[in-house]
Amino acid sequence: MTEGLETDVEGTDEIAERRNELAARVRTHAGEIARELAVLQGGDYGQETFNTDGGSWTLKYEAGDVQYLRFDPQSGSEIYVVSSKQPPEPEPLERAMADYGAFVEAYNEYVRSFEGLFADVSGEFPEVESTAELVAERDRIVDRIRDVCNAMASQLHRYDGDYGSYAATVSGTRWVLKWEGDVASYLRVGGSDGVYLLSQYGPAAAPEVRRLADDVPAFVDAFNDHVEDLEADLETIRFDDV
Structure with missing residues (x-):
């Protein structure tokens, strides 16, 4: 009756620690994207969605910091990679991180799409009449x-x-x-x-x-x-x- 009690229980501390380290790195990296979006959009808060072959990523930001980063895969449940709550479970996080590089590239393509936007805008303006x-x-x-x-x-x-x-x-x-x-x-x-x-x-x-x-x-x-x-x-x- 006590044979099972002698079996060692596998610890999860190492897995949780690695998960937390990865989640923290993602929060920091996604925070850089959030700040860049805030500068580009000219507002303190907002959100943007980026599509990849694996699904879609929605980044919501406020005051130049990331509020959440959500991955909606082509199949399966959505994953909050970054949120105000605890990090996702290791397996969903691993699944989302497999597509994270594509998300970053989609963001970079989004920014590059604005290149030359003001090329034809003149910096000369009519003189303002005095009142x-x-x-x-x-x-x-x-x-x-x-x-x-x-x-x-x-x-x-x-x-x-x-x-x-x-x-x-x-x-x-x-x-x-x-x-x-x-x-x-x-x-x-x-x-x-x-x-x-x-x-x-x-x-x-x-x-x-x-x-x-x-x-x-x-x-x-x-x-x-x-x-x-x-x-x-x-x-x-x-x-x-x-």
């Missing part, structure tokens, strides 16, 4: 709008308090001036998604300033009419009436 003059004119107009809006804010501050907003309709569009103290916080044309001619984030785009600048005088006229109405109302108040 300096256009922006300077835009800023000049916006500064004038800001000056008049600050003047309006000062008057509104005196009459309506430290902060608030004044609105008027010009050419069928609602204009809103918000003030704080003697300074205009913003001038918005349209609703909440409208164009901010003035704001803390800077002026509107030049085409928008050009489109709306001609309506600024009408907005100021509406404000002046508003002030005149207020003055007329104030004139009707008498101390005796209080």
